[in-house]
Amino acid sequence: MTAVTDDKPAAPKRPLTLRDVSEASGVSEMTVSRVLRNRGDVSEATRTRVLAAAKDLGYVPNKIAGALASQRVNLVAVIIPSLSNMVFPRVLTAISDVLDNTPLQPVVGVTNYLPEREEKVLYEMLSWRPSGVIIAGLEHSEAAKAMLRSAGIPIVEIMDTDGTPIDSVVGISHRRAGRMMAETIVKAGYRKIGFLGTKMPLDHRARKRFEGFTEALAKAGLEVVDQEFYAGGSALAKGREMTAAILERSPEIDFLYYSNDMIGAGGLLHCLDAGIDVPGRLGLAGFNGIELLDGFSMQLATMDSCRAEIGRKAAEIIAQGAEVSVSDGGPTRGRRVELNPTIRHGNTLRLRPSEGLYPE
Amino acid sequence: MTAVTDDKPAAPKRPLTLRDVSEASGVSEMTVSRVLRNRGDVSEATRTRVLAAAKDLGYVPNKIAGALASQRVNLVAVIIPSLSNMVFPRVLTAISDVLDNTPLQPVVGVTNYLPEREEKVLYEMLSWRPSGVIIAGLEHSEAAKAMLRSAGIPIVEIMDTDGTPIDSVVGISHRRAGRMMAETIVKAGYRKIGFLGTKMPLDHRARKRFEGFTEALAKAGLEVVDQEFYAGGSALAKGREMTAAILERSPEIDFLYYSNDMIGAGGLLHCLDAGIDVPGRLGLAGFNGIELLDGFSMQLATMDSCRAEIGRKAAEIIAQGAEVSVSDGGPTRGRRVELNPTIRHGNTLRLRPSEGLYPE
DNA sequence: TTGAAAGCGCTAACAC
DNA sequence: GTGTTAGCGCTTTCAA
Numbered sequence: 154m155t156a157v158t159d160d161k162p163a164a165p166k167r168p169l170t171l172r173d174v175s176e177a178s179g180v181s182e183m184t185v186s187r188v189l190r191n192r193g194d195v196s197e198a199t200r201t202r203v204l205a206a207a208k209d210l211g212y213v214p215n216k217i218a219g220a221l222a223s224q225r226v227n228l229v230a231v232i233i234p235s236l237s238n239m240v241f242p243r244v245l246t247a248i249s250d251v252l253d254n255t256p257l258q259p260v261v262g263v264t265n266y267l268p269e270r271e272e273k274v275l276y277e278m279l280s281w282r283p284s285g286v287i288i289a290g291l292e293h294s295e296a297a298k299a300m301l302r303s304a305g306i307p308i309v310e311i312m313d314t315d316g317t318p319i320d321s322v323v324g325i326s327h328r329r330a331g332r333m334m335a336e337t338i339v340k341a342g343y344r345k346i347g348f349l350g351t352k353m354p355l356d357h358r359a360r361k362r363f364e365g366f367t368e369a370l371a372k373a374g375l376e377v378v379d380q381e382f383y384a385g386g387s388a389l390a391k392g393r394e395m396t397a398a399i400l401e402r403s404p405e406i407d408f409l410y411y412s413n414d415m416i417g418a419g420g421l422l423h424c425l426d427a428g429i430d431v432p433g434r435l436g437l438a439g440f441n442g443i444e445l446l447d448g449f450s451m452q453l454a455t456m457d458s459c460r461a462e463i464g465r466k467a468a469e470i471i472a473q474g475a476e477v478s479v480s481d482g483g484p485t486r487g488r489r490v491e492l493n494p495t496i497r498h499g500n501t502l503r504l505r506p507s508e509g510l511y512p513e
Numbered sequence: 514m515t516a517v518t519d520d521k522p523a524a525p526k527r528p529l530t531l532r533d534v535s536e537a538s539g540v541s542e543m544t545v546s547r548v549l550r551n552r553g554d555v556s557e558a559t560r561t562r563v564l565a566a567a568k569d570l571g572y573v574p575n576k577i578a579g580a581l582a583s584q585r586v587n588l589v590a591v592i593i594p595s596l597s598n599m600v601f602p603r604v605l606t607a608i609s610d611v612l613d614n615t616p617l618q619p620v621v622g623v624t625n626y627l628p629e630r631e632e633k634v635l636y637e638m639l640s641w642r643p644s645g646v647i648i649a650g651l652e653h654s655e656a657a658k659a660m661l662r663s664a665g666i667p668i669v670e671i672m673d674t675d676g677t678p679i680d681s682v683v684g685i686s687h688r689r690a691g692r693m694m695a696e697t698i699v700k701a702g703y704r705k706i707g708f709l710g711t712k713m714p715l716d717h718r719a720r721k722r723f724e725g726f727t728e729a730l731a732k733a734g735l736e737v738v739d740q741e742f743y744a745g746g747s748a749l750a751k752g753r754e755m756t757a758a759i760l761e762r763s764p765e766i767d768f769l770y771y772s773n774d775m776i777g778a779g780g781l782l783h784c785l786d787a788g789i790d791v792p793g794r795l796g797l798a799g800f801n802g803i804e805l806l807d808g809f810s811m812q813l814a815t816m817d818s819c820r821a822e823i824g825r826k827a828a829e830i831i832a833q834g835a836e837v838s839v840s841d842g843g844p845t846r847g848r849r850v851e852l853n854p855t856i857r858h859g860n861t862l863r864l865r866p867s868e869g870l871y872p873e
Numbered sequence: 874t875t876g877a878a879a880g881c882g883c884t885a886a887c888a889c
Numbered sequence: 890g891t892g893t894t895a896g897c898g899c900t901t902t903c904a905a
Contacts, residue, residue: 168642168665170882181892186884194890211663216640217580218882221897225884226577236602245596249623258637261621263609277618280576282528303571305528389808419808426810448749448779450786530898541876546900554874578898581881585900
């Protein structure tokens with residue numbers, strides 16, 4: 154055994170404070186603070202002295218104290234339902250990218266699509282007095298809405314524009330997205346349409362897409378022939394299973410609309426394996442436009458949900474944030490940004506109606 | 514236009530404080546504080562009064578002030594390189610699940626595999642004085658290591674055990690993982706082995722797997738026949754492209770080892786499309802054991818990287834955290850948990866050597 | 874069971 | 890350019 158002798162001082166029991174740096178450098182706490190924050194005029198000489206001392210001691214400022222004193226917290230609360238599908242990570246990346254050019258920092262909370270979790274997470278985050286909140290969706294518990302309204306900071310609700318925002322909102326209309334896809338499918342000549350989705354009554358965006366979808370079908374005198382829902386497990390595997398099941402049960406189906414790309418991709422794999430003629434005998438479409446699927450031999454028709462753009466815009470609104478966010482009692486001052494989702498036909502959705510099984 | 518009359522008071526300009534609740538309830542700040550934190554004995558009567566007042570006002574406590582006063586912050590810094598691949602979200606979920614049963618809350622920072630980002634993110638997080646740090650990998654800049662050592666809180670380095678931890682470590686040996694896979698492949702009778710990976714010199718775990726892999730091959734008198742690396746883009750698509758490319762360049766290859774499941778899956782798709790006999794003519798294996806791939810028609814051979822288990826264990830260590838984490842100058846008091854990755858053969862790796870092209 | 878006083882580590886505002 | 894003073898909103902500690 155060798156006796157280890159430290160050349161650096163041992164780990165301190167008491168965290169270092171400004172005072173320590175002050176004493177080590179022979180400069181007042183205030184000036185040290187100024188140097189460390191690059192605020193106010195400090196002579197180059199003392200600046201160097203202070204920096205050296207801080208680095209030497211390994212001083213890490215205490216933001217808790219700083220925040221309390223300055224009444225400023227450079228944190229942005231980002232509240233999303235899930236991390237496990239590919240959609241929110243994409244939004245997060247965009248948010249981070251924008252905030253990287255500001256003093257702001259995102260802090261992520263996950264709700265698992267549970268309103269009570271959302272309420273709790275929101276409460277926790279608000280208790281840190283963040284500079285803004287980015288939160289997915291427009292549906293929140295009354296308590297959550299009350300908290301958001303009275304927080305006195307910019308709030309941006311993202312992903313969805315179908316509803317009444319508290320402050321600002323950035324997203325797409327999922328109802329419209331569902332409608333657009335239905336219209337495209339009908340125009341392509343498909344008539345026996347099935348739907349596959351998630352068993353998530355609380356996924357309001359999926360619900361709205363479905364509503365828009367059936368609404369547009371109804372306008373064309375059609376309705377969904379059959380449907381199936383899943384919960385849990387590998388989305389790809391579930392998509393495969395559900396597709397097999399629904400096609401067996403309702404063999405007349407000539408199109409399947411999936412509530413997300415992942416189960417759509419599973420369905421596509423099933424069709425390829427089963428030798429089903431796609432998009433001739435059966436058309437397929439998903440939702441989200443996730444890049445993941447670029448590696449498949451066939452491109453699933455889908456709709457870009459503008460995830461990156463949404464994240465970017467939301468972060469920008471927060472970053473601007475100077476403006477008053479919610480006025481007292483009057484109309485909301487928030488901004489409204491509705492993005493346009495675009496259909497990507499891929500090759501699982503035939504383009505010309507003339508090729509359809511049901512020529513018009 | 515209708516004149517909106519508020520039944521609830523308008524959003525306050527000044528955030529509410531304990532004092533407000535104190536005044537509204539006619540109870541001292543101290544007692545209000547006790548009620549809100551469920552600390553100490555408070556009569557049921559005052560308790561109800563206080564709770565009612567707090568709820569009525571919509572009071573949200575200020576954790577900044579609370580943390581400063583109590584010198585306690587129930588935050589756990591979790592620092593990971595990326596959110597975009599499926600591996601870290603899985604770890605995060607496990608961490609959250611464990612911490613949900615404690616007062617602790619994870620706060621995530623992403624480094625993009627950049628040491629300088631890591632250093633910055635770490636500094637930011639430490640300045641909030643968290644109760645612990647969970648950080649991916651054992652390789653950090655000297656400055657980062659110094660910060661971790663002197664933070665005076667439990668540190669858990671995760672994912673990898675090949676190296677010297679600062680405090681605790683939970684992970685698998687990636688070198689060993691690479692070795693195990695090589696041995697399995699060789700035992701199965703494959704001899705002309707190619708490698709496909711990421712262009713990430715800073716992904717130390719991928720590097721260690723590769724080193725272990727080649728080391729074990731060398732022991733069997735073999736070396737990697739050809740290799741290819743990618744950066745950016747859809748991993749699935751890249752896997753497909755790289756596989757086509759390497760097989761064209763080195764047609765003698767009878768096995769491809771991928772540094773992750775995603776590119777492996779892309780490779781598998783290529784093989785299926787190209788009509789290549791897998792695992793007869795060509796074997797394939799990936800790494801991570803991601804569930805995503807369960808929906809494929811063939812199961813890619815892979816190795817479980819114990820992501821969930823790692824997250825769980827790490828969180829547990831932090832939660833126990835009471836123990837002194839780094840002793841002064843002496844040996845680290847941290848715990849060491851090395852998990853055993855297991856090979857999942859799937860069906861892209863033939864099992865019996867006797868079936869090999871090169872019978873032994 | 875409740876309250877009063879002191880102070881956590883920093884920064885705003887003002888002096889010098 | 891630098892230092893001094895007074896809090897930020899809570900919790901700790903101690904007294905009642």
